[in-house]
Amino acid sequence: MDRTKLIHGTLFDIQGFSVHDGPGCRTLIFLKGCSLHCAWCSNPEGISPYPEPLYQISKCTFDGLCIEACPHHAIKQNLEHLVFDRSLCSTCNTFECTSACCSGALRKGGFQITVDTLFKKITRDRQYWGEGGGITLTGGEPFTQSGFVQALLKRCYETFIHTAVETCGNVPWKNIEPCLPWLDWIFFDLKHIDSKKHKQCTGSSNHLILQSAAKLAISFPGRIIFRMPVIPGFNDDSDHIASLCDFILSTGRQEINLLPVHHFGREKYNLLGQTYYTKEFNSIPHLEIERIRSQMEMSGIRCYTGSETPF
Ligand code: SF4
Ligand code: SF4
Incomplete structure (x- = not known):
């Protein structure tokens, strides 16, 4: 028997019918666990490697059923909300709290699945993929579950x-x-070329990232498309764009996808008892994205913007 079929992974979502993350129609598989903590992350539930309780206060009736059910005493009630000791939740296998909650205020974020079961699940989408489609692994950081x-x-x-x-x-x-x-393809995120600035907004230097990008560019024969989330005031100035272009060209690759920052994930921070990094939900002006695209293309880099799909 092929034992690799039984290897478990931890996911937090599977979504079909995506047309923005690779050629054709695709099924996206979201894996848990990431070593970065980007301030603007739109999938904060993908950062912890473990399943975790997601708590929606607006549905809570404060009947205390979850508090009674938790064998680890990880939930306390504070005036008008519940507080979870998430260090205890990270080692919990049972999630009695979510089973006890009748109002839908608590649910389990994340689940384990074997390669075999996941493969059967995703191949049900095969008829929708068409000729060029397939799967894209995202997250979280997929390579944490190598x-x-x-x-x-x-x-x-x-x-x-x-x-x-x-x-x-x-x-x-x-x-x-x-x-x-x-x-076949790799989308490789680059946030900032300056390591100190990278650390300020992601919690980590970029040394390993730049090394990985350079190594991949040499050893991976498939297509690599760099991606940069465009964060106003952080990485959109022309000096930074020039440095980024120099780095990309030094790898021998020449494609990038600019992703204007969005705030669709901000409500998820409440579910995790966390605070989102900004209250300002302005989007980046289209003209600003076009300015960056033009600078990159002048440097010889093929630049796609937003969910524009050239594939
Ligand atoms: S996930 Fe486990 S430890 Fe955390 S509150 Fe629920 S039952 Fe308790
Ligand atoms: S069991 Fe559900 S509704 Fe009751 S206090 Fe806990 S989260 Fe709120």
Whole structure:
């Protein structure tokens, strides 16, 4: 028996019918666990590697059923909301709290699944993918679960399913390299070229990320499309764009997708008992994105903006 089919991964979502993360129509697989904490992250429920309780205060009736049910005493009631000791939740296998809640205020964010079960689930979408479509792994950071990702990609690749991954690159090379033979495309996120500024907004330097990008550019024969979330006042100035272009060209690759910052994920921070980084929900002006695109194209980089899909 092929034991790799039984390897478990931890996901927080599976979404079909995506047309923005690779060629054709795709199924997106969201993996939990990321070593960055980007201030603007739109999937904060993907950062912890573990399943965790998601609490929607507007549905809570404060009947205390979850508090009674929790065997680890991880929930306290504070005036008009519940507070979770999430360090205890991270080692919880049972989630009695979510089973006890009758109002829908509590649900489990994240689940475990084997390669075999996931493969059967996603291949139900195959008829919708068409000729060019397939799967894209995203998250969270997929390469934090390297063994699972490798086994899943291999299974897909061997059955002629187009495979892509979106990575932040902040993982050891030993996690990335074994997955490469089973990948067609890589979306590689770059947030800032200056390591100090990178750390201010993501919690981590960019050393490993730039190393991973340079190594991938040499050793991966498939398509690499860099991606940059455009954050006003952080990485959109022309000096930074010039440095970013120099780095991309130094790798020998020449494609980037600019993603204007959006705030669709801000409500999820409430579910996790966290505070979102900004109260200002302005979007970046279209003219500003066009200015960056023009600067990049003048440098010789092919630049796609937003959800524009050139694939
Ligand atoms: S996830 Fe587990 S530890 Fe956390 S509140 Fe629920 S039952 Fe308690
Ligand atoms: S069981 Fe559900 S409704 Fe009751 S206090 Fe807990 S979260 Fe609120």
